[in-house]
Amino acid sequence: MSFSQVMRDDFPEGMPRPGPLAALRERIRHIEQPRSHGVLPFGVAAIDRALPGGGLALGAVHEILGQGGDEEDGAAACGFIAGLLARFRPGPVLWCLKRPDLYGPGLLAHGLDPARLVVLAAPRDEDILWAVEEGLCAPGLVAVVGEIGRLSLVAGRRLQLAAEHSGVTAFLLRRWRNSEEAARERERPSAAVTRWRIAAIPARDIDDPRLRHLIGTPRWWVELLRCRGGVPAKWEVEVADATGHVRLSPELAGRPAAAQRLAAEPRLRFG
């Protein structure tokens, strides 16, 4: 709504003309709550409660980080994104990466059919950024994933605007070359609507003592670091299953120490 429209004289009889202040308020409200393309609920009440709208915002940019050694490989983040994409509406997904280590059968284990992916291999962060932006301008896509290291705040805002305009959801899987770059870059401010950190944590203990040496149900420590319109939170979940759903991990008997240690100092695991 522009001022000129407000100042027109064609309001119905008897209705007080809204003043310029009201128009400005309306405009600010419009900017603060950009057009919504809907949400994708996690199906887990604890997580959906923490997100505005009751789920992951579509037509927006979300950042997913790893932890420790996974900041270079982005394996847990990859599985997390695969689980989410599995539950999007059917449609193609553009996945931009610098290292071609994506593996189809692994994605399928979390519910994502690799046949939906168009994979772009590009050498540098600037190329990934360009490709993600191009993908966000193609409304035929369901989502775009960019495995990107360095990203400036201005570029992130541009991506967010493009996502809002087209309705394509963007996942920025932050992946760095080494721990030095990670230390430099992970603290930078970002323009993403939500910012997550996914870390793999030891699987649930198996009750049968004879099978204790096996891996149980794998789990993630999911942290919502930043959420526009919400508050940060953390959950312990079972990894996305073959339908893409995560589940809250039930209370553990006999292994509280590990979970508490992680909750206290999640950053100091790799020296």
Added chain:
Amino acid sequence: MTASGGRRLLAALNPAAIKAGLAPGMPLPDALSFVPGLMTVPADPAADTAALTRLAEWCSRYSPWTAPDFQAGGDSDGVKIEITGSAHLWGGEAALVADLSRRLSRQNIAHRLAVASTLGIAWALARHAADAGAPALPAPEDERAALAPLPVEALRLDLDTVQGLRRVGLRHVGELYPMPRDALARRFGDAVARRLDQAFGDLPEPLSPLGETPSRRVRLSFAEPIADPADLARAIERLVEDLAARLAREGMGARRLALGFHRIDSRVEHIRLGTARPSRDPRHLAKLFAAKLDTVDPGLGVEDMILAVFAADPLPPEQLVSHFRDPPPQAGEDVRRTSGGQVGASSDIAFLLDRLGNRFGLDAISHIEPRQSHIPERASIFVPINGSPHPPAARAPGLPPPLAGEGLQFATGEANSLSRLASIKSSPASGGGSPRRSRGQVGASAKPPRPVRLFRPPEPIEAQWVLPDDPPFRFTWRRRQHRVRHADGPERIAEEWWIEGDAAADPRGSGDHIRDYYRVEDEEGRRFWLYRDGLPGDPPPRWFVHGLFA
């Protein structure tokens, strides 16, 4: 001036020097005695060749069938242009020649021009009949007569043959006309007869153009040369619209295009494009060209732009739906807009692929496709969208192709609506041998788990184990140590012995291509896919991390 055998000789001269009595081949000291103030520069044959090639490229504004003409003599290099199909665009042969002459004069290139029905006659007339400012354009019926008074050198014969002819008193081409061909051949070899036949059109002499021959061309000439990028962009839009209209009439879409910018200094710059699917959408093509416009240097100005199509495919009308989105509004602008709807979603993707492909190359865009293989790195590969599969580094020549007609699908799962693959009920599980499941997994599913990340090639690690058959209890990867708390496995994957020359990622070639895979979890919870390469024993087998689980 060239150097030859320690002496310096004159290679080429300008008209003034010729008038002063100098001739090519004259030694430099003699020349200097004739003309004391003579200016010389060293000859640079490579640069001359390059310059002539550039000039020929520029001449392609008249016709795509253009090529430089190099003769051993060097002195009579030229450019040959086939103008049969394009003379009418300039208002006739005479007008075309006049235009060419004017532009060459503007670039200070001395030239002699001739037009004839065959390359042989044109060549001869240009060098021996035409003069600067007086091109030779005989009428077709006068061509033989025009050729007759020319010296025999005009037949493109080598020096020995020419001298042989002259010795016998044959100095003009006309004298050769009545002679029987076989007599000429016996005496002077095949060349004379061949050149005569070529000149008369009895022996075809096709012109191999410089560069590929386009199937369609549209040209835009400017009265004033333009250099401003905005003007160039507008000209591109005009050209693609013309081309699109033409392609629409034919029901075709372009796959490979090139846009030539002909500058006034007779250099030509190009932008080359490829599309993943045939396209005649003017906005899409214009945007693809505009993305590369900054690689073009217009110099002092561009006088012609020629858009050529080198490859085109049929494109029926209903596939063409342009759903080009306007750029997102600036912050603060109204974000109200109507939704575009579902139609044209696939053309959006095609446009996106074109833009990505033109920046990164179509090889960089791929799909993940399953393959019928037990070897993990072969069971799923990246296949570029333009067709040629890019197998991983260790590809054996006998790699199994996808099953014809059926297609494969990854593990279980229903076919996705956008899946290009038909589904079959099961896909091969692991193992050339039977997987040892005595230490199976809790909640065993039908398929063994696979990681989300797979390293190509697998990364070697140092592992320590208690018993040779056990998974390691500690391993070092990328200089970090990991203590293993839990492990699943082993899953045995053997080489595919039925494939010839199978290397199965084992460069040792020992024939012992067995991998025992373990899924291990370290003390922090990260889950790795390790394998032991080779059977336990002596020498100790090597360990690798092949991938990471989520």
